[in-house]
Amino acid sequence: MKHNHITLAHGNGGEESSLLINKIFYEAFNNDILKKSEDAAIIEGGKLAFSTDSFTVTPLFFSGGDIGKLAVCGTCNDLAMMGARPKYLTCSVIIEEGFSIDSLEKIVDSMKKELTVNGAIVVSGDTKVVPKGSVDKIFINTTGIGEVLYPEISASKITEDDLILLSRDIGNHGAAIFASREGIELSSDLKSDCASLYPIVKKLIDAKVKISALRDATRGGVGAVLNEWAQSSNICIEIEERHIPMSDEVMGLCEILGFDAISLANEGTFVLAIQKEDASKALEILKIYNSFASVVGKVTQHYSKKVVLHSEWGTTRFLDMPSGELLPRIC
Amino acid sequence: MNKIDKTVKRLQLKELYSGFRDAEVIKSYAVLIHKLSKNLQKPLNIMEVCGGHTHTIMKYGLKQLLPSNINFIHGPGCPVCIMPKERINHALILSKLPDVILVTLGDMIKVPGSDGSLQDARAQGADVRFVYSPMDCIKISHDNPEKKVIFFAIGFETTTPMSAALINKVVKEKIGNIIFHINHVTIPEAMALLLEDNSHNINAFIGPSHVSVISGSKIYEPFPKIYKKPVVVSGFEPVDVMKSIVMLIEQVLDNRCEVEVEYSRSVSYDGNVQAQKLNNSYFEKREHFRWRGIGDITSSALKLKPEFSFIDAEKIYEAILPTQEINDHKLCICGDILKGKASPQNCNIFGTLCKPSHPVGSCMVSSEGACAAYYKYGDIL
Numbered sequence: 001m002k003h004n005h006i007t008l009a010h011g012n013g014g015e016e017s018s019l020l021i022n023k024i025f026y027e028a029f030n031n032d033i034l035k036k037s038e039d040a041a042i043i044e045g046g047k048l049a050f051s052t053d054s055f056t057v058t059p060l061f062f063s064g065g066d067i068g069k070l071a072v073c074g075t076c077n078d079l080a081m082m083g084a085r086p087k088y089l090t091c092s093v094i095i096e097e098g099f100s101i102d103s104l105e106k107i108v109d110s111m112k113k114e115l116t117v118n119g120a121i122v123v124s125g126d127t128k129v130v131p132k133g134s135v136d137k138i139f140i141n142t143t144g145i146g147e148v149l150y151p152e153i154s155a156s157k158i159t160e161d162d163l164i165l166l167s168r169d170i171g172n173h174g175a176a177i178f179a180s181r182e183g184i185e186l187s188s189d190l191k192s193d194c195a196s197l198y199p200i201v202k203k204l205i206d207a208k209v210k211i212s213a214l215r216d217a218t219r220g221g222v223g224a225v226l227n228e229w230a231q232s233s234n235i236c237i238e239i240e241e242r243h244i245p246m247s248d249e250v251m252g253l254c255e256i257l258g259f260d261a262i263s264l265a266n267e268g269t270f271v272l273a274i275q276k277e278d279a280s281k282a283l284e285i286l287k288i289y290n291s292f293a294s295v296v297g298k299v300t301q302h303y304s305k306k307v308v309l310h311s312e313w314g315t316t317r318f319l320d321m322p323s324g325e326l327l328p329r330i331c
Numbered sequence: 332m333n334k335i336d337k338t339v340k341r342l343q344l345k346e347l348y349s350g351f352r353d354a355e356v357i358k359s360y361a362v363l364i365h366k367l368s369k370n371l372q373k374p375l376n377i378m379e380v381c382g383g384h385t386h387t388i389m390k391y392g393l394k395q396l397l398p399s400n401i402n403f404i405h406g407p408g409c410p411v412c413i414m415p416k417e418r419i420n421h422a423l424i425l426s427k428l429p430d431v432i433l434v435t436l437g438d439m440i441k442v443p444g445s446d447g448s449l450q451d452a453r454a455q456g457a458d459v460r461f462v463y464s465p466m467d468c469i470k471i472s473h474d475n476p477e478k479k480v481i482f483f484a485i486g487f488e489t490t491t492p493m494s495a496a497l498i499n500k501v502v503k504e505k506i507g508n509i510i511f512h513i514n515h516v517t518i519p520e521a522m523a524l525l526l527e528d529n530s531h532n533i534n535a536f537i538g539p540s541h542v543s544v545i546s547g548s549k550i551y552e553p554f555p556k557i558y559k560k561p562v563v564v565s566g567f568e569p570v571d572v573m574k575s576i577v578m579l580i581e582q583v584l585d586n587r588c589e590v591e592v593e594y595s596r597s598v599s600y601d602g603n604v605q606a607q608k609l610n611n612s613y614f615e616k617r618e619h620f621r622w623r624g625i626g627d628i629t630s631s632a633l634k635l636k637p638e639f640s641f642i643d644a645e646k647i648y649e650a651i652l653p654t655q656e657i658n659d660h661k662l663c664i665c666g667d668i669l670k671g672k673a674s675p676q677n678c679n680i681f682g683t684l685c686k687p688s689h690p691v692g693s694c695m696v697s698s699e700g701a702c703a704a705y706y707k708y709g710d711i712l
Binding site: 005015242251318320325327328329 | 358389392393440450454455461463699708
């Protein structure tokens with residue numbers, strides 16, 4: 001069935017989002033840089049990385065972060081995932097009439113702190129205030145420019161010489177937000193993983209780790225990243241399910257609501273395709289930041305453009321692109 | 332205070348399921364099934380009635396562990412899948428009324444009727460919300476006293492008491508702005524209908540444990556007695572399903588035919604009598620209900636008793652809710668799949684015209700439908 005209206009499914013980071021982007025935006029803005037569909041565009045002959053992201057989240061303040069931290073991490077992480085050092089950001093906010101100045105100060109303060117972590121500065125901005133009901137409290141857009149330190153990172157360059165790694169346990173942001181948003185009234189230690197990734201990427205680059213691709217697993221989760229990679233690089237990614245790191249809290253929420261942690265959003269968790277000989281070196285560095293870091297899979301040609309999950313008891317299945325709005329199961 | 336002493340070691344949530352996903356246990360059941368099944372005279376075709384089991388079988392790849400003479404037939408037990416389009420249209424019509432908040436459970440909001448889904452209605456401005464517990468309607472009604480909250484109730488025996496509990500509160504506390512559109516269905520009548528059809532291929536059943544937590548294992552008694560089909564009431568973890576297969580094979584080999592409970596950790600013969608009482612105070616059987624893909628089944632659904640017509644949306648809005656039946660696309664073979672006569676791969680439009688993002692037929696609409704499970708997890712081996 002053809003959609004005549006935008007539904008929430010179009011914003012889930014999975015199949016419907018790709019369709020929307022490909023059919024409407026790529027068709028209109030079509031150019032070679034855009035079509036690469038990387039986390040950030042590489043411009044000026046490979047010297048600069050350039051990315052933009054808009055942020056809206058309910059609740060604005062959540063366990064592990066707030067919309068301000070998210071707005072800086074999000075754009076800086078997109079730059080870092082292209083091997084770039086975040087340098088300059090713009091910050092544009094749309095605020096609903098009646099919004100508390102105290103909250104705004106808190107949000108801006110978080111942004112300031114997170115900029116320091118990245119070593120970036122905000123060099124231009126814009127503020128709009130709109131009548132009540134026109135936006136939900138506050139929307140923030142940040143756009144960033146970074147200096148490329150490690151060129152040639154790309155989702156389309158992954159080969160059988162790479163191993164697939166995860167930087168930490170998955171699904172924390174999505175689980176924390178869902179638990180607080182739906183008023184499920186769970187008593188839990190769920191905390192968003194919202195964090196800046198540039199410091200880790202810098203360590204990997206300094207250690208001369210041979211990186212093929214990096215991607216932070218935001219909307220659509222790790223499942224979406226792996227599927228995008230399998231398609232862009234024309235490969236099969238085979239994952240050992242038992243090696244996917246997951247906290248008890250996230251697993252618990254997924255059990256109760258019928259979610260798959262692999263399609264839950266993250267805001268400070270990334271997937272790495274690292275050349276085999278450097279995988280253990282990369283893992284060592286990742287483990288400094290989070291002991292859950294793990295090698296989760298390999299690249300083959302068994303089922304081109306597909307992601308395959310292997311269970312501990314010897315069965316296999318496909319992991320498809322997350323699709324539809326995240327909905328709790330009925331019974 | 333009711334707090335548990337911190338020195339007491341509490342059971343963690345994951346301890347409730349981790350053993351039931353233990354790789355070694357699963358593998359040892361697979362070995363046992365292979366060994367036992369060699370003694371079977373003919374193939375054992377097991378219908379797992381509930382979509383939750385279909386999901387478990389596909390997600391954990393259990394089919395890959397079984398010998399070729401043990402087959403699954405995927406049954407009609409998915410409350411979203413069996414909802415006929417004309418009733419989804421009711422939800423759409425109600426959601427578009429002024430000053431109405433339409434509330435339902437999870438998956439229901441993405442199932443298309445003949446004029447889009449509730450998700451589409453929401454995108455066009457209708458106030459459609461999904462809740463995890465029907466009781467959340469109380470807060471919604473309290474926060475929106477000027478609006479009418481319509482709870483579009485769906486589900487099998489499992490979710491019926493949750494609706495009944497909400498109705499009980501609404502009636503007892505005289506909450507004026509919550510009404511109900513009831514679509515609760517019951518499973519044994521559908522199972523019996525499948526067996527009445529002479530062309531069926533079913534030798535045994537795996538029954539859903541959560542239904543029997545409420546209704547008891549007694550509801551399956553007619554199947555061994557009248558239809559000579561053994562039933563095992565099973566939990567939803569992979570170890571539960573593997574063990575249930577062993578129990579069914581053993582029944583066949585021992586020449587037994589009975590109702591057995593694998594999920595003995597929560598299922599009793601009589602079930603949750605309190606919940607049944609609550610259901611019986613508000614609901615009575617419908618004469619018949621049309622199941623999407625299957626057709627009319629006598630006494631297979633519930634409706635509000637006449638004395639509660641003041642909260643019955645079907646009565647209140649009778650004039651604007653059409654009852655004309657709307658069938659699925661003629662290429663769709665969901666009817667045969669739900670009856671166990673065909674497999675998703677036998678369908679010409681599976682994975683092409685019909686996908687989870689654009690479902691044509693009932694089995695693709697919910698993550699628990701057979702087609703959706705096949706599409707999502709594939710079937711590699």
